[in-house]
Amino acid sequence: MFLASLLLAVAIGWIRGGSVKRIGRLPLRWVGLLPVPLILRSMLQHPSSVHLPWVVQGAEILQFVAYALLVVLAMVNRHLPGSGYLIGGSLANALVITANGGRMPVSEWAIHVAAHDLERAAAVARLAGGDSLTHELLGPETRLPWLADIIPLPRPFPFPSVASVGDVLIAVGLMWLVIAAMGTRHPAGQPVAPVGGTGRGRR
Known part of the structure; x- marks a missing residue:
């Protein structure tokens, strides 16, 4: 979902006359921490590939750390455009995962809508068997079910999946x-204030 959103955003920015190069000029804070939650999430989703027993044993803690870092990164970068959505989404996902023991509940109905028969059966069996360290089937005991993965994204969506309100x-x-970072086509010679900057002009 996020990859499709980024590709669409780049396409819209390009149509508006923006430049991809400007994305690299974003005044990001604590950017060195960004890979940490991504690495932790990858390890939890593919524990057999890292061969580290403590990943399985500490899955709940690692999941909490990963989402807590995402919330922190979103908040320290609240000066950037769209940060309100990033903070709200990160908090929503962190809240429902923490409330359900470190795993994101997934609606079986949403899986049926989004996936093909074979993919659907495999996904449901994996979640029902407790084989996933990051997700579980949504059930009567699920807390905050409205924040869980309940939104199906079937084809023609380029990457069929199930999303949460936080993901959206x-x-x-x-x-x-x-x-916003890509900007728009502007008259030659006119300065463009950096995203998140003060936009002060010359005196």
Whole structure:
């Protein structure tokens, strides 16, 4: 979902006359921490590939750390366009995952809508068997079910999946950020204030 959102944002930014090069000039704070939650999430989603027993044993803690870092990164970068959506989405996902023991609940109905038969059966069996360290099937005991993965994204969506309200907010925030960072076509010689800057002109 996020990759599709980023690609769409780049396409919109390009149509508006923006430049991808400007994305690299974003005044990001604590950017060195960004890979940490991504690495932790990858390790939890593919524990057999890292061969580290403590990843399985500490899955709940690692999941909490990953999402807590995403919330912190979103908040320290609240000066950027779209940050409100990024903060809200990160908090929503962190809240529902923490409330359900470190795993994101997933609606079986949403899986049926989004996936093909074979993919659907495999996904449901994996979640029902407790084989996932990051997700579980949504059930009567699920807390905050309205924040869980309940939104199906079937084809023609380029990457069929199931998303949460938090995911949607994050996707909107990312699109806003990328489009704003790319800027628009402007008259030659006219200075462009950096995204998140003060925009002060010369005296």
